[in-house]
Amino acid sequence: MKQTKLNAAGRIGRRRFLAGAGAGVAAAASGGLLAPGMALAQGFPDRNIDIIIPTGEGGGADRDARAFASIWGNHLPTNFQFGYYPGAAGQVGYEFYMSREPDAYSLIFANLGPEVIMLELQGTGITVGKDIVYVQQTLSEPMAVWVGPHSPFRTLEELVEEGRRRPLTVAVSRLPHPASIGMLALGEELGIEIILVPYGGGNATAMAAITMEVDCAALPVTNSIVLADQSLVLGVFAKENVAPEGTDNAPTVNAALGTSLPALTSSRAWGVHRAAYDAYPERVAALVQSMSATLADPAYVAAVEGTGVPPVFIDPGNEAEAMASAQATIELARRYRDLLTGS
Template sequence: MTITQKNSKGGLSRRSFLQRSTMFVGAAGTGGFAGVGTAFAQQFPERNIDIIIPTGEGGGADRDARAFAKVWAKHLATNFEFGYYPGAAGQVGYEFYMNREADAYGLIFANLGPEVIMLEMQDTGISVGEDIVYIQQTLSEPMAVWVGPNSPFATIQDLVEEGKRRPVTVSVSRLPHPASIGMLALGEATGANFVLVPYGGGNPSSMAAITGEVDCCALPITNTIVLGDQARVLGVFADTNVVPEQTNNAPTVNAAMGTSIPAMTSSRAWGVQRAAYDAHPDRIKALVASMQATIADPAYAEAVEGTGVPAVFIDAGGEDVAMATAQAMKELANKYRDLLAGS
């Protein structure tokens, strides 16, 4: 497997050029097309697979896609080229992806929560199901609200009470996001005033909270886990906190505040243009078979853990599961459309 990367203008970055020789793994010598039917293996793929990430290099999507590709190379004998196209809450990446050739040699690695919400909220002309199909879900995780190590807020109750006295600033990666909805819903339920400040990605959002530039941060919970003692989780937007040891036994927001906010989660999934899905069913079948073989491979759980993401967040499902998740996100976006629009 050779992993290269492109910048938003489509060219190879200097860093990626230097990495080409150091990140090579011979896919044909690591199991080739294990898990893929022979008929498919003889025909597809004949060239590299492009992976489009609608956020910046080095973020959570990049981390999770690379962990997957590392093992995927054992089950799909090809090379992977990563391209990063951040902007407009993911809209730039989606528009770039939809305009590329619909040949099934290009896939988008999606963060279903924020990106489906974005597609619902913004005038993109891209419709889930009609224009893009999510064919394999990989991971899911809940949203969390947290503070930096020097924050005066010890509990979610402290944060809410402060929000009743003054506007409390919350760094978020982008406004159309389950974490954003969670904080706005918490404010609506308690009377606290939370002001969302989008930073265009998880890393800058986290740094704003760590340095005290904002009062708190709301992101997928893995972001707090990889930060260690730099992040103190105050609440989890889920029915249960499934990683209590990694979050200092943080309570769920509903349990702590007596609210009934829906679980705010986001799932990673591989998506493909509907035109490619319809025109190349054999290629899609080969891709899905190799993806499923990857998820079933114990090396995948090891790769996930190796990035700092708990393996408990592996939440695999085929097209039916991924599209059901996307539909749930569309419903969430419409339920909280007025709150998001008002933010």
């Protein structure tokens, strides 16, 4: 896998806590399995499965999709081809995906938070449920605000105090994003000015924080975890920090600042054309069965851990759960539309 490494040294605390974090994940996933022994659709698949990723190669979606596919191949007798279509906050990838033949041989690997917000706000003409169905959720993680190792800010309170004197610049991977909502809502509640600077991907966003081109970064928390000593997490947009040893024991944003912001998370999920979902239910069932088997496979936990992602973020969810995550994000986008669009 082609992946940019920003630091070769690992933070001991961040790595040690991963060792036992995957316990129970396979058992949790097994509840979503279809009936044991269900046969794959006759003759399906008889060629490669195309995986469309609406961000760049080497980013978080690529990392997570490849970790999944490395085990998925043990449960679905085929090979996987990856295509990357970044641009316009994911719109380019989704439009390309919709141009593909809806035959269940093409899937989209979605980052539900930013991409569902994008679909809601950018007038793409692509509607969740009507055009795309998310059939399997794999991972979920909260958003975090963090700084580079040489930043003068060592706590969230210090960052906010600086924001009372001048506008704060915040690197984000794309403007339609749960992390963007978190920072804009934080600024609105505290009366400080937040200037979002989109960098078009997690790696570039991280580098901007590390080199102090900006005051801080706001991204899914895994991005900071894999950076080890190159990042210092100041706060997590969640009700609870479930990975304290991997995140410098960072507080939640609400606990640190007394705010009342919503929990902001994003889930990875596999999506399929609605037309394929309706026309080829047996193929979709075969895909979902093998996805569920992958999530229940202990080897998947090891694959996730091998990428540096805490297994505690593995979050198996069936179609109903994945679509509920998408709908919750749509409602969040509507709630914060004015902040995200500047209207």
